[in-house]
Each structure stands twice: as C-alpha cells, then as structure tokens.
Amino acid sequence: MDSSLAITMSFGALSRTMSPGEEAVFGRSPECAFQIDPDDTAISRKAGVVRAENDVWFVVNTSVACTLEIVDDFGFPSVLAPGRKRPLQGEMRIRLSGNQKHEIVVHAPLTDAPVTEDEPEGQPTAIGASVALTPEERAVLVALFAGYLHEGAKYDPYPRTYDAAAARLRMTPSKVRKKVEYLRTRLTRAGVPNMDGLLNLAQYVLAKRLITKDDLGLL
Structure with a gap:
C-alpha cells in the first residue's frame, strides 16, 4: 500500500x-462497508461511496433523493446533491441527516494539483497578513466561532x-463587540474586503487559520 495515496475513514x-482501487x-x-443506523429510515440504503479516480479521492452521493453535507478542513459545510461528487483532501467530514446526525471522518491525502487554473504570475496576495491577533481577540473569535x-x-x-x-469568556457583551469591531476595522484597513457581519469574519479567520480546533482550550 502506497501510504501517500491512502485514505482513512472512521465512523464511531x-x-x-484504503488505497486507490478500493472503495467503501x-x-x-x-451490505455497506460503513453501515449507518439500520433503523434510521431517513437515511438511504446506499447513501454514498468513497473511491479514487486517477489517484484523487472523491465522495459520491449515490442516493436518489437525499443530500449529504460535506465539511471541509476549515469547518465550512456544503451540500452534495444526489448524483454529484466532491474531491476529498485533508481532514473532512461526511454528514448524513436522518432522525439524527451521523458523521464519517475522512483523512485524505493532499494532492499537488492546482486548485485554480491559469494562476496569475507575481507575488502571492498578502491582504490582511499584517494584522496580528491579541490573546483576547483570539479568545473572542474562538468563543464566537467554536x-x-x-x-x-x-x-x-x-x-x-x-x-x-x-458568557463563555466572562466578559460583557459590549466588550466582546468592541474587540470584534476593532479587529474588523484593522482588517478592513489592511485591505480585507467584506468585513461586515460575523459570517464574513468567520469565513476569513477560519480560511486563514487564525483560529483552529487546537484553540478550543481557550474556552
């Protein structure tokens, strides 16, 4: 088994x-390699399959009616419609919604293939790179986006x-809000667009890995 191409799936x-050529x-x-709750009839009998194509791993929604939720390694969810497939890279989660939530954790290899085609030449974008978090700001972000x-x-x-x-930080709500507004102002001045609203801020700090699950210990 070439460990660099192997994928690991865990459910409970x-x-x-597995190596390319195998599937689950x-x-x-x-009959499934990973049998989800057999009594949860809201889940498809064969909800999906994980397999490799040209050494890239995919999850395929094989259900005719039910969607899957795919959570990437940043924590962002997306819906995978029936008949569609999604590449797997790094640590990702496949979530099935029945009478309760079920989750399969996947550890897939990172590919060397470019994410975008025709990448422009020049220095990489460094928008917001000059903004450093204070310990209190990091704790506030973790409390908001845990x-x-x-x-x-x-x-x-x-x-x-x-x-x-x-309440989690034993601060006043006004202090938490001021911390967020000050950070948002600095990011905007550093060129980061669309810093209005907590959802946009969450997407930025998670995508930039300014906070990770290792920071949950701050709470």
Missing part, C-alpha cells in the same frame, strides 16, 4: 484505510451571539 469505533460504500444497508471547530454532535457552522460568547 470502525476505521478503514456507506448507508443503512448491511461551533465551526467542534466535531460530531457539537459541530454547528454558525456564529454564536455576542451575549453567548461573552
């Missing part, structure tokens, strides 16, 4: 490592309210 206590079907059917960083049942891809974040 069940874990499986998941769903409610007992839902993106958690796994399993605690995963919740929505910002918390200022009041909820303040």
